[in-house]
Amino acid sequence: MDKLNVLVCDDDKAIADALEIYLKYENYGVIKATNGIQALKALAEQEIHLILMDIMMPEMDGLSATIKIREEKNIPIIMLSAKSEDTDKITGLNFGADDYVTKPFNPLELMARVKSQMRRYTSLGSIAVKNNILKTGGLELDTEAKELRVDGEIVKLTATEYGIILFLMKNIGHVFSIAQIYEHVWDEPSYSVENTVSVHIRRIREKIEINPKDPKYLKVVWGIGYKIEKY
Amino acid sequence: MDKLNVLVCDDDKAIADALEIYLKYENYGVIKATNGIQALKALAEQEIHLILMDIMMPEMDGLSATIKIREEKNIPIIMLSAKSEDTDKITGLNFGADDYVTKPFNPLELMARVKSQMRRYTSLGSIAVKNNILKTGGLELDTEAKELRVDGEIVKLTATEYGIILFLMKNIGHVFSIAQIYEHVWDEPSYSVENTVSVHIRRIREKIEINPKDPKYLKVVWGIGYKIEKY
DNA sequence: TATAAATCTTAAGAAAGTCTTAAGATTTAT
DNA sequence: ATAAATCTTAAGACTTTCTTAAGATTTATA
Numbered sequence: 001m002d003k004l005n006v007l008v009c010d011d012d013k014a015i016a017d018a019l020e021i022y023l024k025y026e027n028y029g030v031i032k033a034t035n036g037i038q039a040l041k042a043l044a045e046q047e048i049h050l051i052l053m054d055i056m057m058p059e060m061d062g063l064s065a066t067i068k069i070r071e072e073k074n075i076p077i078i079m080l081s082a083k084s085e086d087t088d089k090i091t092g093l094n095f096g097a098d099d100y101v102t103k104p105f106n107p108l109e110l111m112a113r114v115k116s117q118m119r120r121y122t123s124l125g126s127i128a129v130k131n132n133i134l135k136t137g138g139l140e141l142d143t144e145a146k147e148l149r150v151d152g153e154i155v156k157l158t159a160t161e162y163g164i165i166l167f168l169m170k171n172i173g174h175v176f177s178i179a180q181i182y183e184h185v186w187d188e189p190s191y192s193v194e195n196t197v198s199v200h201i202r203r204i205r206e207k208i209e210i211n212p213k214d215p216k217y218l219k220v221v222w223g224i225g226y227k228i229e230k231y
Numbered sequence: 232m233d234k235l236n237v238l239v240c241d242d243d244k245a246i247a248d249a250l251e252i253y254l255k256y257e258n259y260g261v262i263k264a265t266n267g268i269q270a271l272k273a274l275a276e277q278e279i280h281l282i283l284m285d286i287m288m289p290e291m292d293g294l295s296a297t298i299k300i301r302e303e304k305n306i307p308i309i310m311l312s313a314k315s316e317d318t319d320k321i322t323g324l325n326f327g328a329d330d331y332v333t334k335p336f337n338p339l340e341l342m343a344r345v346k347s348q349m350r351r352y353t354s355l356g357s358i359a360v361k362n363n364i365l366k367t368g369g370l371e372l373d374t375e376a377k378e379l380r381v382d383g384e385i386v387k388l389t390a391t392e393y394g395i396i397l398f399l400m401k402n403i404g405h406v407f408s409i410a411q412i413y414e415h416v417w418d419e420p421s422y423s424v425e426n427t428v429s430v431h432i433r434r435i436r437e438k439i440e441i442n443p444k445d446p447k448y449l450k451v452v453w454g455i456g457y458k459i460e461k462y
Numbered sequence: 463t464a465t466a467a468a469t470c471t472t473a474a475g476a477a478a479g480t481c482t483t484a485a486g487a488t489t490t491a492t
Numbered sequence: 493a494t495a496a497a498t499c500t501t502a503a504g505a506c507t508t509t510c511t512t513a514a515g516a517t518t519t520a521t522a
Contacts, residue, residue, distance in 0.1 A: 145404045145405060145458065146452055158510085159454030159509080160510070161509095195511080198470065199470090199510080201469095201470090212470095213470090220469070222467095222469080223519090389498060390498085426480095429479095430500075432480095443481095444481090451481095453479070453507090453508060454479065454508085454509070463522100466521090468517100468520095469517080469519085470515105471515085472514090473512100473514100474513100476511075477510070477511085479507085479508075479509085480507070481505080482503100482505075482506090483502100483503090483505100484502095485501090485502090487498100487501090490495100491497085492494085492495080
């Protein structure tokens with residue numbers, strides 16, 4: 001099952017690192033940012049499920065960032081950590097945070113709050129979404145939608161084609177022999193040399209390469225095997 | 232035009248009355264209960280959007296009530312008020328509360344948290360607007376009314392159909408195998424390939440698709456599974 | 463450049479997955 | 493208790509995909 005990602009946004013490296021340890025222990029993915037601008041960037045680029053945001057940060061403070069985030073993204077939950085004046089808290093909450101914790105905080109308590117907020121992703125059988133896109137150059141394999149995009153265009157793959165691409169893209173740059181590919185994708189031993197793999201490779205190339213005869217992504221290494229080129 | 236209703240569940244009348252004043256000032260509807268059993272009764276009879284629940288109460292304590300409520304109702308948010316031991320807090324959170332406040336609390340802070348939680352019903356002041364509609368393209372699944380609308384028209388679904396659509400729409404764009412769908416919706420392992428899923432899928436298509444043979448919403452990915460298309 | 467080995471291409475039949483239908487079983491409502 | 497609605501199962505039709513094999517092409521090497 002896919003991981004839930006937490007964006008830790010704090011300019012105090014010690015705190016950020018400590019949080020990372022706790023969060024990873026709870027099996028969350030962790031992305032770090034040291035100011036609001038970085039946070040916005042991370043949000044644009046990655047799938048984030050929860051933000052732990054410090055109010056006091058250089059560049060763009062946590063409050064402003066929170067407001068900006070709320071303007072466009074509704075999904076992630078935001079928790080401000082701050083000095084303990086009540087007014088601060090209230091202001092923060094009204095500007096879009098779902099909860100807050102005052103520093104210094106009890107890590108266990110914080111984790112409990114994180115879990116509590118994360119519950120919205122896991123209730124009633126919904127499956128959390130994550131960083132599920134394998135990328136190299138113009139190739140993007142979405143392992144959730146089971147879709148491949150080549151330069152942004154969706155390319156339809158059959159189950160076997162998907163299996164081959166998935167295997168190779170999980171190991172970008174690594175060359176695998178036909179036998180290895182067969183065994184991994186079909187999950188059964190390959191007694192003879194399997195021409196069927198070649199046929200699938202060719203079909204994949206037809207779908208993803210501009211010039212299948214001079215492939216950019218799905219390369220052959222003569223006498224050895226195939227790989228997805230690293231870009 | 233409905234008001235958002237808060238169920239105040241505390242055996243201490245002074246506290247309950249004070250909360251009522253603050254809540255009414257913020258234009259929430261207030262229902263009071265002095266123990267867990269009363270709370271459950273109120274929940275069954277009225278539309279409640281948020282519960283302020285005391286941990287210590289006669290008859291049935293707040294924790295037990297919280298657990299019971301969570302078993303059947305997913306909608307209301309619960310906040311426990313308790314003595315300040317950390318373990319209490321954490322236990323409470325893990326048993327289903329969304330947030331908690333320790334006594335004695337600052338009423339302004341509490342109101343801020345109430346508002347924060349109420350935000351899920353949408354931020355048009357304290358007027359309830361449903362935030363529980365899953366949408367994509369012309370499909371709208373109202374998880375509260377348990378209704379599906381296709382281009383605004385209500386489509387009646389059976390329980391199983393609803394379960395399938397709910398699961399898929401909670402994960403729009405995500406492809407699930409027949410076995411995965413079966414396991415999530417039926418909540419039991421799928422030993423053999425379950426044709427029953429196909430049949431339900433077909434019936435759903437008949438209801439929601441203009442042309443079931445070329446579905447716009449409920450797509451099949453050959454050899455892999457089904458998904459609700461993201462629009 | 464000739465040769466062998468590996469890969470590529472093609473097309474047709476085989477296999478696998480999905481769709482449809484209908485009938486009987488089960489559940490729900492009255 | 494009965495009727496109505498819904499669910500499950502099974503079988504065959506249908507569609508898409510996979511595999512195979514044979515010949516063509518490409519590459520490495522002498």
